[in-house]
Amino acid sequence: MLDIRLIRDNPGQIKTELQKVGFPAQDVDALLAADARRRKLQHDLDEMRARRTRESKELGRMEPAQREARRAEMRALGDQITAAERELAQAENEFTRQMLLVPNLPRPWVPAGEGESANSVVRSEGEPRKFDFTPAPHWELGEKLGIIDFERGVKLSGSRFYFLVGMGARLERALIAMMLDLKREQGYLELAPPLMVNTETVTGTAHLPKFADTMYRDVEEDYWFVPTAEVPLTNFYAREILDAARLPIYLTAYTPCFRREKMSAGRDVRGIKRGHQFDKVEMVKLVHPDNSDAELESLVENACEVCRRLGLALRVIRMGTGDLGFAAAAKYDVEVWAPGCGEWLEVSSCSNCWDFQARRAQIRFRSEKTGRNEFVHTLNGSGLGLPRTLIAVLENYQQADGSIVVPSALRPYMGGVEAIVGSSR
RNA sequence: GGAGAGGUGGCCGAGUGGUCGAAGGCACCAGAUUGCUAAUCUGGCGUACUGGCAACGGUACCGAGGGUUCGAAUCCCUCCCUCUCCGCCA
Numbered sequence: 001m002l003d004i005r006l007i008r009d010n011p012g013q014i015k016t017e018l019q020k021v022g023f024p025a026q027d028v029d030a031l032l033a034a035d036a037r038r039r040k041l042q043h044d045l046d047e048m049r050a051r052r053t054r055e056s057k058e059l060g061r062m063e064p065a066q067r068e069a070r071r072a073e074m075r076a077l078g079d080q081i082t083a084a085e086r087e088l089a090q091a092e093n094e095f096t097r098q099m100l101l102v103p104n105l106p107r108p109w110v111p112a113g114e115g116e117s118a119n120s121v122v123r124s125e126g127e128p129r130k131f132d133f134t135p136a137p138h139w140e141l142g143e144k145l146g147i148i149d150f151e152r153g154v155k156l157s158g159s160r161f162y163f164l165v166g167m168g169a170r171l172e173r174a175l176i177a178m179m180l181d182l183k184r185e186q187g188y189l190e191l192a193p194p195l196m197v198n199t200e201t202v203t204g205t206a207h208l209p210k211f212a213d214t215m216y217r218d219v220e221e222d223y224w225f226v227p228t229a230e231v232p233l234t235n236f237y238a239r240e241i242l243d244a245a246r247l248p249i250y251l252t253a254y255t256p257c258f259r260r261e262k263m264s265a266g267r268d269v270r271g272i273k274r275g276h277q278f279d280k281v282e283m284v285k286l287v288h289p290d291n292s293d294a295e296l297e298s299l300v301e302n303a304c305e306v307c308r309r310l311g312l313a314l315r316v317i318r319m320g321t322g323d324l325g326f327a328a329a330a331k332y333d334v335e336v337w338a339p340g341c342g343e344w345l346e347v348s349s350c351s352n353c354w355d356f357q358a359r360r361a362q363i364r365f366r367s368e369k370t371g372r373n374e375f376v377h378t379l380n381g382s383g384l385g386l387p388r389t390l391i392a393v394l395e396n397y398q399q400a401d402g403s404i405v406v407p408s409a410l411r412p413y414m415g416g417v418e419a420i421v422g423s424s425r
Numbered sequence: 426g427g428a429g430a431g432g433u434g435g436c437c438g439a440g441u442g443g444u445c446g447a448a449g450g451c452a453c454c455a456g457a458u459u460g461c462u463a464a465u466c467u468g469g470c471g472u473a474c475u476g477g478c479a480a481c482g483g484u485a486c487c488g489a490g491g492g493u494u495c496g497a498a499u500c501c502c503u504c505c506c507u508c509u510c511c512g513c514c515a
Contacts, residue, residue: 050484
């Protein structure tokens with residue numbers, strides 16, 4: 001959520017900024033109208049209430065006879081107040097409804113452009129491996145080795161579900177353990193969060209109200225299945241006021257993630273690149289606003305280090321305004337090369353949400369400078385997404401005979417196993 | 426799921442239809458004082474919106490939402506949560 005005062009004070013500038021991320025100027029006008037209405041009603045109501053308090057106290061001190069005489073008048077005022085309260089509640093709901101649909105403002109240095117047009121590679125590391133045979137895609141490798149079972153996943157659940165089997169499951173577990181240990185080295189506190197959270201929580205990270213149709217939910221209990229651990233991690237300190245000395249706070253968690261993938265119908269249906277359920281190690285930072293930009297850079301670096309340890313060639317993409325998404329003020333993707341399917345895979349997406357989520361979730365800190373409570377800045381990034389990392393490992397470490405060499409960084413987590421071959425259990 | 430108890434400021438804990446944003450204590454901050462650690466005294470000490478250059482005001486908030494009343498932290502209803510006991514269960 002943006003600061004309404006910012007919009008109120010610079011409507012022209014904010015309109016221009018918001019247009020870059022596809023938010024229409026007339027919606028800003030509607031918002032300002034709703035704000036003005038709400039404030040007017042609030043002001044009027046405050047005056048009526050002040051009068052009631054004042055006069056009720058007088059009434060309490062009166063002789064019973066006099067009191068009786070004024071009661072009708074006071075009752076009328078009470079009714080008026082009740083009516084005004086209803087009107088105000090309505091106006092506030094409408095205002096909030098609109099506010100929750102306004103996307104975040106991009107940082108000034110984010111290149112403007114529609115869709116992916118303004119995205120650009122800002123750096124690359126490592127050479128994509130050369131093969132003296134045609135590298136196979138992971139779905140072929142996985143099936144031949146018996147470590148990914150697509151058919152049974154579909155049998156039990158439907159399309160976009162699969163089993164990891166034997167060494168496949170073990171390899172993923174090794175990746176998770178390696179990543180979490182690295183995150184700890186990088187200063188993150190590991191959490192094992194709830195995977196079902198309530199509406200308020202999902203609204204805090206701005207996945208609601210706009211993206212309700214991308215998530216799974218239990219309607220009976222008001223539980224939403226987390227689409228990413230960003231939701232529980234960012235909300236860990238929701239509605240709390242933190243000591244400035246505690247910042248920055250780095251949190252990490254391994255969790256499954258659940259997504260409907262309606263928007264991606266028909267895309268990436270092969271393999272394990274895009275499922276309705278996938279595992280991810282997530283990083284979240286709650287930082288002091290002064291360090292926000294630098295913290296995004298180090299967040300990206302924290303993600304890149306995972307790729308590096310796995311020996312994967314990577315590149316970092318700076319997203320333009322058209323690809324920022326709803327909550328991000330700035331965003332980088334980290335991609336690794338997958339020689340089998342022949343594409344760069346997004347294994348991490350690192351966003352700086354500025355005070356956008358903090359304002360929704362009310363995560364504040366007591367500022368040492370102003371003595372006032374201010375919103376922290378929140379950042380999040382994958383560290384990394386498991387299926388795609390698994391794809392990259394399988395496809396990059398495949399041998400001519402179809403076996404997979406286990407990257408050295410993972411061997412301590414796999415009981416020293418050096419390769420996955422057809423007979424591996 | 427059933428029965429009972431309870432949810433008040435950072436914490437503990439009073440409170441009853443009006444003068445309660447809420448006693449008192451602890452913690453915390455500032456000042457005073459005592460030749461050490463410490464103690465004592467005085468003052469301050471919630472959040473949000475809003476008016477004002479400011480001084481200083483207004484309104485809301487005592488788990489959440491409704492209701493009764495001129496007036497609700499205080500009475501009534503619904504819900505949520507916590508604790509104890511019972512049942513069930515990975």
